[in-house]
Amino acid sequence: MNKYDSELVSGLLNSDGFEMTDDIEKADVILVNTCSVREHAENRALSNISQLQSLKRRKPELILGVLGCMSRHLGDKIFEDNTYVDLVLGPDSYRKLPEFLKNRKRYKNVEYKEYETYTDIFPLRKDGVTAYVAISRGCNEECSYCIVPFTRGKERSRSIESIIDEIEKLLDEGFKEITLLGQNVNSYNYQGTDFPKLLKRVSEIENLKRIRFATSHPMNLSDGLIDVMAERENVCPYLHLPVQSGSNRILEAMKRNYTVEKYIGLVEKSMSKIKDLSLTTDIISGFPGETEDDHRATIELVKKVEFDSAFTFKYSPRDKTEAFGLKDDVSEDVKISRLAEISEIIREVSLKKNREWIGKVTDIMIEGKSRRSDSEVFGRTGGFKKVVLKQNNLSAGTIVPVIIKDATSQTLFGELVG
Ligand code: 5AD
Ligand code: SF4
Numbered sequence: 001m002n003k004y005d006s007e008l009v010s011g012l013l014n015s016d017g018f019e020m021t022d023d024i025e026k027a028d029v030i031l032v033n034t035c036s037v038r039e040h041a042e043n044r045a046l047s048n049i050s051q052l053q054s055l056k057r058r059k060p061e062l063i064l065g066v067l068g069c070m071s072r073h074l075g076d077k078i079f080e081d082n083t084y085v086d087l088v089l090g091p092d093s094y095r096k097l098p099e100f101l102k103n104r105k106r107y108k109n110v111e112y113k114e115y116e117t118y119t120d121i122f123p124l125r126k127d128g129v130t131a132y133v134a135i136s137r138g139c140n141e142e143c144s145y146c147i148v149p150f151t152r153g154k155e156r157s158r159s160i161e162s163i164i165d166e167i168e169k170l171l172d173e174g175f176k177e178i179t180l181l182g183q184n185v186n187s188y189n190y191q192g193t194d195f196p197k198l199l200k201r202v203s204e205i206e207n208l209k210r211i212r213f214a215t216s217h218p219m220n221l222s223d224g225l226i227d228v229m230a231e232r233e234n235v236c237p238y239l240h241l242p243v244q245s246g247s248n249r250i251l252e253a254m255k256r257n258y259t260v261e262k263y264i265g266l267v268e269k270s271m272s273k274i275k276d277l278s279l280t281t282d283i284i285s286g287f288p289g290e291t292e293d294d295h296r297a298t299i300e301l302v303k304k305v306e307f308d309s310a311f312t313f314k315y316s317p318r319d320k321t322e323a324f325g326l327k328d329d330v331s332e333d334v335k336i337s338r339l340a341e342i343s344e345i346i347r348e349v350s351l352k353k354n355r356e357w358i359g360k361v362t363d364i365m366i367e368g369k370s371r372r373s374d375s376e377v378f379g380r381t382g383g384f385k386k387v388v389l390k391q392n393n394l395s396a397g398t399i400v401p402v403i404i405k406d407a408t409s410q411t412l413f414g415e416l417v418g
Helices: 002-014 039-051 053-058 069-081 094-103 148-152 160-172 195-203 223-231 248-253 260-273 292-305 332-355
Strands: 029-034 063-068 087-089 107-109 130-134 177-181 210-214 238-240 278-285 309-314 361-369 377-381 386-389 399-407 411-416
Touching (some): 002 063, 002 094, 029 039, 029 069, 039 053, 039 063, 063 069, 069 087, 069 148, 087 094, 094 107, 130 160, 177 195, 195 210, 195 223, 248 292, 260 278, 260 292, 278 332, 292 332, 309 332, 332 399
Parallel strands (some): 029 063, 087 107, 130 177, 238 278, 278 309, 386 411
Antiparallel strands (some): 361 377, 361 399, 377 386, 399 411
16 A cells, blocks of 8 residues: 555656656655554654655755655654654545645645545556555554554545546556555445445456455455456466464454454455465454464464464554554563464465466566576466476566476466477
């Protein structure tokens, strides 16, 4: 979502006559887009911002701005403490950018605007074949550890027409794959149209080769969605379904509104209906009160579900959240060792899942040259697995059948079929 917001802001600047540069020394305006989801992300952003101070000293006319969730969370302090920061804008205030650039007076706006969806602004993407399209902003859930409902506010869904329109423009520009974005896509609702209906409508757009979406909250993953995924060929068999913990006690404290049993039931149903479904997840380790038994329950869940891959995080206390009132009582050492153990099990199950592909034929869409070598390209399967091919004459966006010959926990290696 942050990447999409950066593209949105680039679109705004672009229509105001600004161009992007890769050379920071040449920039007239530097905007740092920020995330607040964990303290580590904020600390990194703060250190990036302070490093830009020397650039600003050498070039006083340089405009330095801070955007995004951290502006909403810490914007007042950042603006007061750092006089070299010219601009602070929260996630609902990007429209103020052109006005600020006209009069260039130090400015801060971190207001929450309940209806802002930026529907009329066309984001400026980097060249490529895959693009993000936001379908909603904000979040109505109240997960007790999460700062997003505070920084991004209540959920608002974009109109179906504006989503379709943006995708059609992207196809005209040569994009082939779209990822629909929302903090919780499953609660999309625009004048009675829910997410499965939207997804089906999007899948009917001519020439749209591949559709993905993120993120799905397990609580409202409906049969209707599973059916659309199973039926529509251009909807990729890929589900990012954050589980967060394998312990019912912790899930309740996290206010996730499902149990481990319900989660496993959803996974089994989805797997049985959607061919070759890949499943990924998010896991938080060391939530307040997490015992060794809770941790073991998470390990057991990972082993049972066999996720294709997972993002794992140490619990980070965030003010403005309910869990901030709980004692952060799992020590740093224990959080680190639990996380390491979970990551190792995930590596093992990912390797097992990837090796199951050896000998099978599947379509991949080429995304570009491989990082390792110019004589190789890489693409992705419908399940979002990266496949490296010894081939250099295939251009990005081409869909080709490959046979998988080898696999690591991260990458598949294939050969063209035919
Ligand atoms: N600490 C650690 N991880 C968090 N996440 C959200 N809030 C926190 C927090 N306070 C993780 C969740 C979520 C992902 C985007 O970030 O796993 O799914
Ligand atoms: Fe945060 Fe929960 Fe909303 Fe995800 S669903 S953004 S974890 S509050």
